[in-house]
Amino acid sequence: xxxxxxxxxxxxxxxKNAIGFTQRDYEGAMSTLCAGCGHDSVTAALVQACWELxxxxxxxxxxxxxxxxxxxxxxxxxxxxxFNSVHGRMPSVTSGANAANRGLTYIGIxxxxxxxSIGLGQLCxxxxxxxxxxxxxxxNGVYGLTKGQFSASADIGSTSKKGEANVQPPIDPVLLxxxxxxxxxxxxxxxxxxxxIPILKAGLSHNGLALVDIIxxxxxxxxxxxxxxxxxFTREHDVEISTADFVPLRHEIRAPExxxxxxxxxxxDGSVVRxxxxxxxxxxxxxxxxxxxxxxxxxxxxxxxxxxxxxESGSDMHAVSRTVPTPLVDLTHHELCPGNAALQSLMExxx
Amino acid sequence: MPRATDVASPHHxxxxxxCQYACPAHTNVPEYLRLIAQGRYTESYLLNRxxxxxxxxxxxxxxxxxxxxxxxxxxxxKPVAICRLKRVAADLRNDVTPYLPKAPSIRNGKRVALxxxxxxxxxxxxxxxxxxxxxxxxEKHARAGGLMRFNIPAFRLPERVLDExxxxxxxxxxxxRYNTEVTSLGALIDEGYDAVFIGSGAPKGKELDIPGRWDxxxxxxxHIGIEWLGSVHFGHIEKIAPRVLIIGVGNTAMDCxxxxxxxxxxxxxxxxxxxxxxxxxxxxxxxxxxxxGIEIVENHSPKRFVIENGTLVGMEFERTETNDTVIIPCxxxxxxxxxxxxxxxxxxxxxxxxxxxxxxxxxxxxxFASTKPGVFFGGDAAWGPQNIIWAVEHGHQAAISIHQYAxxxxxxxxxxQGMNLTSxxxxxxxxxxxxxxxxxxRSTMLHAELVERFSAIGVEVELGFTPxxxxxxxxxxxxxxVETHFEASLCIxxxxxxxxxxxxxxxxxxxxxDEVDLRMLLxxxxxxxxQDLYVSPSLPQTKRIMVKDEDICLHCxxxxxxxxxxxxxxxxxxxxxxxxxxxxxxxxxxxx
Numbered sequence: 001x002x003x004x005x006x007x008x009x010x011x012x013x014x015x016k017n018a019i020g021f022t023q024r025d026y027e028g029a030m031s032t033l034c035a036g037c038g039h040d041s042v043t044a045a046l047v048q049a050c051w052e053l054x055x056x057x058x059x060x061x062x063x064x065x066x067x068x069x070x071x072x073x074x075x076x077x078x079x080x081x082x083f084n085s086v087h088g089r090m091p092s093v094t095s096g097a098n099a100a101n102r103g104l105t106y107i108g109i110x111x112x113x114x115x116x117s118i119g120l121g122q123l124c125x126x127x128x129x130x131x132x133x134x135x136x137x138x139x140n141g142v143y144g145l146t147k148g149q150f151s152a153s154a155d156i157g158s159t160s161k162k163g164e165a166n167v168q169p170p171i172d173p174v175l176l177x178x179x180x181x182x183x184x185x186x187x188x189x190x191x192x193x194x195x196x197i198p199i200l201k202a203g204l205s206h207n208g209l210a211l212v213d214i215i216x217x218x219x220x221x222x223x224x225x226x227x228x229x230x231x232x233f234t235r236e237h238d239v240e241i242s243t244a245d246f247v248p249l250r251h252e253i254r255a256p257e258x259x260x261x262x263x264x265x266x267x268x269d270g271s272v273v274r275x276x277x278x279x280x281x282x283x284x285x286x287x288x289x290x291x292x293x294x295x296x297x298x299x300x301x302x303x304x305x306x307x308x309x310x311x312e313s314g315s316d317m318h319a320v321s322r323t324v325p326t327p328l329v330d331l332t333h334h335e336l337c338p339g340n341a342a343l344q345s346l347m348e349x350x351x
Numbered sequence: 352m353p354r355a356t357d358v359a360s361p362h363h364x365x366x367x368x369x370c371q372y373a374c375p376a377h378t379n380v381p382e383y384l385r386l387i388a389q390g391r392y393t394e395s396y397l398l399n400r401x402x403x404x405x406x407x408x409x410x411x412x413x414x415x416x417x418x419x420x421x422x423x424x425x426x427x428x429k430p431v432a433i434c435r436l437k438r439v440a441a442d443l444r445n446d447v448t449p450y451l452p453k454a455p456s457i458r459n460g461k462r463v464a465l466x467x468x469x470x471x472x473x474x475x476x477x478x479x480x481x482x483x484x485x486x487x488x489x490e491k492h493a494r495a496g497g498l499m500r501f502n503i504p505a506f507r508l509p510e511r512v513l514d515e516x517x518x519x520x521x522x523x524x525x526x527x528r529y530n531t532e533v534t535s536l537g538a539l540i541d542e543g544y545d546a547v548f549i550g551s552g553a554p555k556g557k558e559l560d561i562p563g564r565w566d567x568x569x570x571x572x573x574h575i576g577i578e579w580l581g582s583v584h585f586g587h588i589e590k591i592a593p594r595v596l597i598i599g600v601g602n603t604a605m606d607c608x609x610x611x612x613x614x615x616x617x618x619x620x621x622x623x624x625x626x627x628x629x630x631x632x633x634x635x636x637x638x639x640x641x642x643x644g645i646e647i648v649e650n651h652s653p654k655r656f657v658i659e660n661g662t663l664v665g666m667e668f669e670r671t672e673t674n675d676t677v678i679i680p681c682x683x684x685x686x687x688x689x690x691x692x693x694x695x696x697x698x699x700x701x702x703x704x705x706x707x708x709x710x711x712x713x714x715x716x717x718x719f720a721s722t723k724p725g726v727f728f729g730g731d732a733a734w735g736p737q738n739i740i741w742a743v744e745h746g747h748q749a750a751i752s753i754h755q756y757a758x759x760x761x762x763x764x765x766x767x768q769g770m771n772l773t774s775x776x777x778x779x780x781x782x783x784x785x786x787x788x789x790x791x792x793r794s795t796m797l798h799a800e801l802v803e804r805f806s807a808i809g810v811e812v813e814l815g816f817t818p819x820x821x822x823x824x825x826x827x828x829x830x831x832x833v834e835t836h837f838e839a840s841l842c843i844x845x846x847x848x849x850x851x852x853x854x855x856x857x858x859x860x861x862x863x864x865d866e867v868d869l870r871m872l873l874x875x876x877x878x879x880x881x882q883d884l885y886v887s888p889s890l891p892q893t894k895r896i897m898v899k900d901e902d903i904c905l906h907c908x909x910x911x912x913x914x915x916x917x918x919x920x921x922x923x924x925x926x927x928x929x930x931x932x933x934x935x936x937x938x939x940x941x942x943x
Contacts, residue, residue: 004780007787007853008790008853009426009427009788009905011875011903012425013876013878031851031913034915035847035913035914037845037847040847040913041846043850044846190845217845219843219845223843223915232843
């Protein structure tokens with residue numbers, strides 16, 4: 001809770017993006033999360049990413065479920081559409097929204113409770129459907145709103161604030177997503193915006209579901225010495241296995257990259273993601289290699305971060321379903337509902 | 352790596368309080384504005400008086416170095432109306448006499464002579480009387496106040512305000528010898544004073560020696576600005592001809608033209624040698640003159656006085672833009688082109704060294720001592736014309752020197768400034784100051800109607816702020832003295848402060864080699880080099896540094912509200928200033 005509204009004053013040197021907005025125009029209401037919450041940094045990173053991408057706020061939809069993470073959709077892009085769904089049901093609601101209006105940019109914000117416990121099935125099926133959306137998991141390893149119980153992402157041996165150790169194995173959303181055929185998966189840290197922002201920008205430009213697992217420490221219940229999701233632990237165990245640099249479409253790519261350690265992936269809209277591999281033998285476009293790398297890091301108690309896997313050749317939900325290119329909302333009633341004659345002729349096919 | 356900012360000594364935090372830093376007397380502006388906001392006018396007045404001695408006078412006449420410096424001016428273009436709020440405190444206060452310093456009944460046996468009863472000397476008296484000094488003030492006129500009385504017209508500064516505030520000091524027990532002009536400093540020193548302070552001002556108006564100046568028929572129609580204002584004050588001059596030219600465009604020229612307008616100079620013009628951007632008058636004084644219908648003629652350089660048939664009929668000017676000349680008809684001319692010091696009464700052989708080039712006494716910048724032990728200068732007498740507030744500060748510093756000298760202490764071992772820092776945190780989201788930003792524009796001062804003000808010379812033009820204006824205007828203050836204090840060892844680098852800052856003034860930055868690079872690396876580039884950066888020691892987790900650009904910080908306290916570890920706190924900074932009567936600066940605020 002904060003007692004005052006953010007003053008409307010801006011720094012006079014604040015730049016405007018291509019559509020005439022400053023970064024502050026992408027802000028939302030004042031956060032009511034605990035002071036120092038990692039989620040607020042993720043929100044700030046989203047604000048900057050959307051501003052840098054010149055995303056028109058009225059062409060975006062912020063989708064969320066229940067939890068600390070899911071509250072954050074109120075804290076950015078106040079002019080955008082939004083839907084606060086039932087606990088864990090954000091992926092289905094987003095699938096529906098995307099089916100009806102493929103023209104919007106979907107930003108789903110979820111947490112480790114919302115996506116890895118109650119909504120785990122929803123997450124899996126959204127990945128399988130490859131709904132075109134940015135899917136952010138604010139992952140802090142605890143249920144903050146209910147006072148700090150272990151969540152499904154808590155590591156074995158990680159302790160609660162009172163000192164009790166977790167004994168159940170964690171669900172790693174990155175490994176899970178890789179096995180389910182995700183076409184874009186990354187892991188980052190709320191305390192490292194230099195890494196996070198290019199990843200969010202790449203995810204927003206991806207043609208399919210872009211899952212970004214963000215270690216976002218809970219300052220109130222999980223930022224102590226026994227925690228494996230604290231600011232300190234994450235900083236000490238963070239191993240960046242690829243550095244991504246996002247180059248939007250209309251920006252000139254200076255000095256063609258000749259370095260063999262750099263992979264270039266062209267996104268479907270023509271923008272480019274460049275990777276610099278910082279680990280020998282790691283290939284972010286090869287699913288098996290990515291899986292093996294992340295798994296190996298996990299076993300060494302390292303937190304593998306960076307853009308871990310990307311496959312720009314996958315088909316999203318609309319391509320698979322062979323829907324029309326025009327968003328359904330933009331079709332006329334007659335096109336959507338061609339009448340009884342058309343229904344009867346369709347039925348005839350199945351007889 | 353840039354060195355971490357030293358916040359243990361007062362300099363950095365003092366500089367953040369732009370108004371206080373710019374004020375020669377370092378008046379604690381934010382604190383007195385808060386007292387006004389709480390309706391504690393008497394306390395506000397007394398806090399003002401501690402540093403600037405004449406709040407009622409300065410609240411009307413100060414040259415306000417604080418206002419151009421005010422951070423609010425960098426936010427919405429208009430500074431807080433600091434000066435006129437000072438007047439509000441003076442106007443609405445109750446009787447302050449019970450809280451004023453008093454001279455002790457036991458004297459310390461030292462006698463000090465002060466020459467001139469202007470702001471500098473009166474400040475010295477104010478500071479020395481409570482220490483038990485016997486203070487003798489020599490004043491050549493019949494009343495105290497010096498320039499404040501004789502050169503500032505009554506429509507800007509009512510006599511009653513002047514009498515009251517000079518009276519507070521004199522009534523402490525100063526022995527003022529009115530109508531006593533000092534004609535020989537040597538003779539005065541021989542009277543056996545322990546110290547002599549010269550605060551006799553810069554009483555000589557500059558001449559304009561161009562053809563016609565001394566001709567018959569012209570002489571008596573050409574006046575020296577400050578002398579003419581003095582004559583008006585004493586009632587020697589009661590009217591002026593309709594067409595008047597004022598030569599010069601400083602603040603004295605503004606007083607001259609507005610006085611002239613009231614004495615019958617219905618067609619008074621101010622003539623400036625250069626263009627508007629070089630005018631020396633304060634913008635608000637130019638505005639007030641404009642409101643009274645005074646025309647200002649730019650780029651006209653005086654060539655000669657035009658005399659026909661033994662009468663002054665006009666002045667010839669060279670137009671510097673077109674390189675031709677023009678005659679502006681006039682009946683009277685007032686010269687307001689500057690003032691000089693003059694010390695014909697100081698013998699050159701009594702040990703006071705004078706500068707060979709300007710024939711000015713050599714005065715130490717810090718101690719205000721002349722080259723003769725025990726003789727001090729201050730106010731305009733020291734280095735030529737400045738403003739009242741400078742004279743006050745000179746007086747404070749000279750009083751410290753005189754006290755040191757009287758005790759046999761070295762003058763260069765001066766007492767230093769100190770500071771207090773106290774947290775303003777009152778609870779979860781509650782601070783001991785009003786941290787919510789008030790977007791109101793600057794309040795406009797109400798002025799008396801033109802007809803009303805031209806009816807008599809003593810009608811005060813500015814009517815003061817209404818209670819509603821006052822309430823709004825004090826809330827425009829950003830409370831820059833409530834400092835963002837950072838404790839690097841507590842920081843967990845969660846970015847919460849950086850993310851929430853509405854004006855992008857915080858950055859967790861890598862350690863780079865120099866400040867210039869650092870300024871360009873910040874969340875918003877720190878392009879105002881006159882404003883310092885705060886640089887923290889290395890942060891515990893990543894060894895990066897917290898950098899704050901002080902330029903446009905709103906002191907809203909959101910960084911401290913969003914900080915989970917209280918690494919940021921909003922701490923009230925109070926500058927502790929040494930005074931002669933209190934060199935260790937342990938003054939406590941008066942509670943009424």
